[in-house]
Each structure stands twice: as C-alpha cells, then as structure tokens.
Amino acid sequence: MAVHDSYSFQYPGEFQGADEYAYTWKPLEFLNAYRFLISVLLSALFYVDALFPPLASKAPLLFFGTSIAYLSLSVIFALMLRWHQPAFRVQVYLQLFTDIVATILLMHASGGVSSGIGNLLIIAVAGGSVVLPGKQALLLAALSSFAVLGEQFYSETRGLATDSTYTQAGLLGLTLFITAAAAHLFARRIRESEALAKRRGVDLANMAELTEHVIQRMQTGIVVVDGEDRVRLINESAWQMLGMPSTASGPPLAQISPSLDQRLQEWRADPERPVKVIQPAPHQPKVRPRFARLSQEDRPATLIFLEDTSAMAQQAQQMQLASLGRLTASIAHEIRNPLGAISHAGQLLAESPHLDRHDMRLTEIITEQSRRMNTIIESVLQLGRRTHTRPELIALNPFLQAFARDFLTGHALSPECLQIRLDPPDVQVRFDPTHLQQILTNLCENALRYSPADATPPRVTLRGGISPETGRPFLDVLDNGPGIAPEDAKHIFEPFFTTSNSGSGLGLYISRELAEANQAHLDYIPLSGGGSCFRISFQDPRRQMT
The missing domain is CATH 3.30.450.20 (PAS domain)
Structure with a gap:
C-alpha cells in the first residue's frame, strides 16, 4: 500500500486513498491520543499529590520529569501527524521508541516491574503491531522485553530492587510477544475482511450499474x-x-x-x-x-x-412481402408478355395511314392504358423485390438538401418550388436512406401533381422537427393543392386506390409499407386552410431496430 512518502508497508490487499489513511495514519493518531491522555493523567496526579503507591515511590522527580516530557512529546507528535512530516516510517519508530523509554523510566521511578507501570507497554506494543509488518511487530515486542529485563538487571545491580522480580519481568515480556502477534494477526484479518467487503461492495455496485444500464437500453x-x-x-x-x-x-x-x-x-x-x-x-x-x-x-x-x-408488424410484413414477391415473379411473365404484344400492336396500328381520327384516338387509349398497366406491374414488382431494411442514423438537414437538389433537377423545377424548414436544424432519424428517398419522391411527386403550376411558391414544403407530444422526430410533406376529400382520405393508403386517371394507386401504399418497415408511421393530416400534409413519424433514433 503506497503512502504519502517513499516508505510503504505491504498489507494483504492494497489500499488506496481513504483506506491508506485509515490503516496507517489513523491508528497512529489514536495511539498518540492514548499517549497524551496517560501523560496528562500522570502529570496531574503528581501535581495534586494524589499518586497512589507505588507510583513515584523511588524517584519522584524522575517520575514527574518523565511525565512532563512524555506530555510534551505527545503534543509535538500530534503536530507531526497533522502535517504528515516527517515520513510515516520515521514517525512510527520515533513514537514507539518514545513509549518504550518513557514507560521504562516511569517504571524505574516507581520501583520496577512490580509497580505495574510496565503494563503500559502492552498498549504501546499492541498499537505499534497494528501499523507494523509482522517481523517488525515482533521486533518491537523483543525490544520492549529487553528494556524491561534491562531495567530489572540495572535496579538489582545497583541495589535499588528489594526483591528479585525476573519471573514477573519474563511474564511481562511473554505477554508483550503474545500481544504483538495477536494484534498484528487481528489487524491483518480486519484489513482482509474490509478489503473483501469493499471488493464485494464494488462488485455489487458494478452489477447494479450494469443491470440498470441493460434495463435502460433494452x-x-x-x-x-x-x-x-x-x-x-x-x-x-x-x-x-x-x-x-x-x-x-x-x-x-x-x-x-x-x-x-x-x-x-x-x-x-x-x-x-x-x-x-x-x-x-x-x-x-x-x-x-x-x-x-x-x-x-x-x-x-x-x-x-x-x-x-411495430417491430412484430415489420416481421409480418417481411413475410407478406416475401410471399408477394414470389407471386409477382410468377405472374409477371404471364402478364407482361401479352401486355407487350398489345402495346406493340397498338403502336403498329397507329402507323396505319387508313385510320380516321376516331380510330387514332382508340389507338392512343390502347397505348396509354398499356403504359399505365405496365406502371402498375412495375410498382407491384418493386414492392415484391423490396429488400430488408438497413437503417442508419441520418442527419435530416443535409439529407433533405441533397434530396431537394436531385428532385428539382430531375423535374426541371426552380429552387423556390421546394422549401425545407427544420426546427431544430440538427434533427436526426434512424431510417433506411434508400427507403426514405423513395417515400419522399412519391410524396413530392404527388404534391406536384395536385399543386397548381401557378400556385404561390413553394409548391412543396418539407417541414421537420421534434414532436412535442411524443418527443420523436417527424417530417411533413405539404402542398398547396385542394386537399383530399374526407371520404377519400379513409382509403388513400389502400392498394390500387386512386383519384387520378393516370395514377397506379400504389404510391402511398408502398410509401406506408416502407415507413412501417422502418418502424415509422406515415399518416395523412388534413389542413383547414387547404392543401395536404403527409407526416412521417419516425421512431426514437436512440433505439436500435430489432
């Protein structure tokens, strides 16, 4: 686990950020708070002369001086911990060394290990073992034990100890070793448990986020x-x-x-x-x-x-169109060959010099109706040959600009005949570009057919945007014609329905089929002021088609 300086301790499970502080500096702060409270308590008891025997029984001045020095150092250590200076390693060793020295001096001033002051080392060793690796925790226990035995040896050689207490000193040393091992093992287990809990918490959070993402994108x-x-x-x-x-x-x-x-x-x-x-x-x-x-x-x-x-309807339409394709392919040959023969015979008959004007009109009818029948067959074949949709995300503005140029050029129209209005201008739709081109061509040709040539420009308007009711993009094709009678509006999307002698009655039907194949809708919207409006309501472009 990396800390804020060049020194690092390796724990089972690497901690970062807040965990780094919780397992290094924070325990050291608690240990220093304990050090401060002990030194304040001993200094206050000595000052008010409330010490109970055997505290300070052998060397009162040494006891008091050590308590004051211990208190002063705890304050200095608090400032060092706050600033994180010097390095963590230096502070650990410095503070634990201070605990050993201060405790041994207080124990010596109180008559040795029998005074019970040496038990304060248990807390110091336990706290140090929490932040130290295993071998260094045992080294801390060994130094503390040697210090206790050294104080006992010094007191006995100087004649300061009245009784031999090596057994008690040895037991304290053994307690220190057991404390170091147990505290280190306990701290390691806590770190491992918290690391595991944190990893599982992260896994659960990631799983919850993934589940939410999947649900939201379904x-x-x-x-x-x-x-x-x-x-x-x-x-x-x-x-x-x-x-x-x-x-x-x-x-x-x-x-x-x-x-x-x-x-x-x-x-x-x-x-x-x-x-x-x-x-x-x-x-x-x-x-x-x-x-x-x-x-x-x-x-x-x-x-x-x-x-x-609409997705299920699209699949049904694909099956229906596949059947229609097989049907039209089988009957095309049977119908077009006789139709071609009739048309050719009519053209040859029209070249005869023996026909009067009435007969010439009949040949023209034959030619016109043959051409119309051929157009119907072409439309049916086109519907049957329709391939699966290949939707793309289309920026509507540049697409319509390109369509307008091609449409105006192909029909020899002036630019003011077709107007584009988009609000907002960055509308995007998900649609098959080829199908959208075909739908717009059918609708715009119908708009031209029913808009008077001398109508006020534009004769055709492409108006798009985002519907406030649904939040989905739409595109309107408007004309300046007389509109559609209410009784006819109910049937305009039916195949072969037409109000024109020259129409096939399949243009709007094919356009709606193409729209629904792209999970969109084509509807007729009557206008109160005259004219017609055909609206393509697109699906949400953020949704992928299935």
Missing part, C-alpha cells in the same frame, strides 16, 4: 409497479412508448397510462385472459403488455413488459 419496455400500483421503475423504452410521462415522484400507473392500468387490473382478475394491445397516445405506436408477479404476497409488485407492435 428495446423491450420495462415498468415495475408496487402493490399500490405506483411506478417504481421505468426504463427509457417504456418511457418513450408511454409518451414520456413525468415519473419523478413515483406516480400511480393510472395517472401516466390509464389504458395500461386497466390491462393490469384485468390481468390480476384473470391471469389466463389474453391481454389486448394498447395505444397510449394517438401518435404513439400500439403496445402489447405482458405481466409477471415479483413475489407471492397478497398484493405483490408487478413487472410489466411492453413490446412495440
């Missing part, structure tokens, strides 16, 4: 409600599906989604009953909820899974 919506039907957890997908409600104070489920709360109550009444899909808001996708109990209590918490049905 495509499936997750909602947890308690026994009182209050929302306790909701991940980002569920929050988006339910229209981004406020969940700061754990509101009742009925407050943020009455329809989901109703499905929950129905499931509790009859768990075997099939759960119906819900649509939290008019502009939100339909959601299929599933429920699971989290305990066996009478009123347990409930785990709610929310699945966006």
Whole structure:
C-alpha cells in the first residue's frame, strides 16, 4: 500500500486513498491520543499529590520529569501527524521508541516491574503491531522485553530492587510477544475482511450499474409497479412508448397510462385472459403488455413488459412481402408478355395511314392504358423485390438538401418550388436512406401533381422537427393543392386506390409499407386552410431496430 512518502508497508490487499489513511495514519493518531491522555493523567496526579503507591515511590522527580516530557512529546507528535512530516516510517519508530523509554523510566521511578507501570507497554506494543509488518511487530515486542529485563538487571545491580522480580519481568515480556502477534494477526484479518467487503461492495455496485444500464437500453419496455400500483421503475423504452410521462415522484400507473392500468387490473382478475394491445397516445405506436408477479404476497409488485407492435408488424410484413414477391415473379411473365404484344400492336396500328381520327384516338387509349398497366406491374414488382431494411442514423438537414437538389433537377423545377424548414436544424432519424428517398419522391411527386403550376411558391414544403407530444422526430410533406376529400382520405393508403386517371394507386401504399418497415408511421393530416400534409413519424433514433 503506497503512502504519502517513499516508505510503504505491504498489507494483504492494497489500499488506496481513504483506506491508506485509515490503516496507517489513523491508528497512529489514536495511539498518540492514548499517549497524551496517560501523560496528562500522570502529570496531574503528581501535581495534586494524589499518586497512589507505588507510583513515584523511588524517584519522584524522575517520575514527574518523565511525565512532563512524555506530555510534551505527545503534543509535538500530534503536530507531526497533522502535517504528515516527517515520513510515516520515521514517525512510527520515533513514537514507539518514545513509549518504550518513557514507560521504562516511569517504571524505574516507581520501583520496577512490580509497580505495574510496565503494563503500559502492552498498549504501546499492541498499537505499534497494528501499523507494523509482522517481523517488525515482533521486533518491537523483543525490544520492549529487553528494556524491561534491562531495567530489572540495572535496579538489582545497583541495589535499588528489594526483591528479585525476573519471573514477573519474563511474564511481562511473554505477554508483550503474545500481544504483538495477536494484534498484528487481528489487524491483518480486519484489513482482509474490509478489503473483501469493499471488493464485494464494488462488485455489487458494478452489477447494479450494469443491470440498470441493460434495463435502460433494452428495446423491450420495462415498468415495475408496487402493490399500490405506483411506478417504481421505468426504463427509457417504456418511457418513450408511454409518451414520456413525468415519473419523478413515483406516480400511480393510472395517472401516466390509464389504458395500461386497466390491462393490469384485468390481468390480476384473470391471469389466463389474453391481454389486448394498447395505444397510449394517438401518435404513439400500439403496445402489447405482458405481466409477471415479483413475489407471492397478497398484493405483490408487478413487472410489466411492453413490446412495440411495430417491430412484430415489420416481421409480418417481411413475410407478406416475401410471399408477394414470389407471386409477382410468377405472374409477371404471364402478364407482361401479352401486355407487350398489345402495346406493340397498338403502336403498329397507329402507323396505319387508313385510320380516321376516331380510330387514332382508340389507338392512343390502347397505348396509354398499356403504359399505365405496365406502371402498375412495375410498382407491384418493386414492392415484391423490396429488400430488408438497413437503417442508419441520418442527419435530416443535409439529407433533405441533397434530396431537394436531385428532385428539382430531375423535374426541371426552380429552387423556390421546394422549401425545407427544420426546427431544430440538427434533427436526426434512424431510417433506411434508400427507403426514405423513395417515400419522399412519391410524396413530392404527388404534391406536384395536385399543386397548381401557378400556385404561390413553394409548391412543396418539407417541414421537420421534434414532436412535442411524443418527443420523436417527424417530417411533413405539404402542398398547396385542394386537399383530399374526407371520404377519400379513409382509403388513400389502400392498394390500387386512386383519384387520378393516370395514377397506379400504389404510391402511398408502398410509401406506408416502407415507413412501417422502418418502424415509422406515415399518416395523412388534413389542413383547414387547404392543401395536404403527409407526416412521417419516425421512431426514437436512440433505439436500435430489432
């Protein structure tokens, strides 16, 4: 474990930061506080002449001088500990050496080991063993024992000791060795236990963070409600599906989604009953909820899974389109060959010089209707050949700018015929670029077809932004035409429905299919002032498609 200077002790488990302070400097501060209290107590007892025998019985002045010096040094050590200067190693040895010397002098002034003052060494040795490695802790016990035996030998040779107390000194030395070993072992076990607890705490915190991250990034919506039907957890997908409600104070489920709360109550009444899909808001996708109990209590918490049905619809569409592709591939040859023969025969007939004007008009009808039939076949084949979506994160502004340039050039239009308005300008969507290009082409061509050529520019407007209701990006295609009659608006996305003699009736149907394949929605929004608005409501770009 590295400390603040060049000296380091190695413990089982490396501590850093706060742990370093807790296992080095902090024990030394407690040991110095004990040193200060002992020196204050002995000095005060001597000063008020309240010492009980045999304290200071042999050399009172030595006892008092040692107590004052011990007190002064404890104050100096407190300042050194506060500043962490000098190095930790130096301070450990200096303080423990002071404890040994001061205790031996106090013991000598009180009549030797029999005075009981030597027992103060037990606390000093125990405290030193907490911060010292094992071998150095035993060395500290050995020095203390030799000091006790040395004092006994000195007192006996000088005739100061009345009785031989080598046995008592030996027992004290043995106690010091046992104390050093036990304190060091105990401190090491505490460090190991705390290190293990900390590692497990970190592992649990990491696991909790990982679990939360996984839950928040799941495509499936997750909602947890308690026994009182209050929302306790909701991940980002569920929050988006339910229209981004406020969940700061754990509101009742009925407050943020009455329809989901109703499905929950129905499931509790009859768990075997099939759960119906819900649509939290008019502009939100339909959601299929599933429920699971989290305990066996009478009123347990409930785990709610929310699945966006647009993903399931996308899979169904892929299967439907695969079948349609096989069907169209099989009938294309059977239809196009006769159609080609009819068209070619009509062209040859139109070159005949014996036709009157009425017959020429009939040949024109044959050619026009053959061309229209061929367009329908091409559209159906295109729908059947549609590949799987390859969604990308698209910055809408540069994409629309590039689309506008290509569209205006391809249709020989002036720049003021098509206007782009984005707010905010940095809107991003997740969509297949090829599909988005095709949808916009279909919608803009329809807008041009129904906007008068002499209409006030722009004839087509692309307006995008973030919906305040759902928080999802959207893109509107607006025109200056007469709009769509209410009775026709119900059928415009049906295949082969058209109000134009030249249209195939598949453009809007294909556009909606492409939008839903990218988990988006294409809707018609009537405008009160005339004109039409087709809105593409994109999914949340932060969510990956499945």
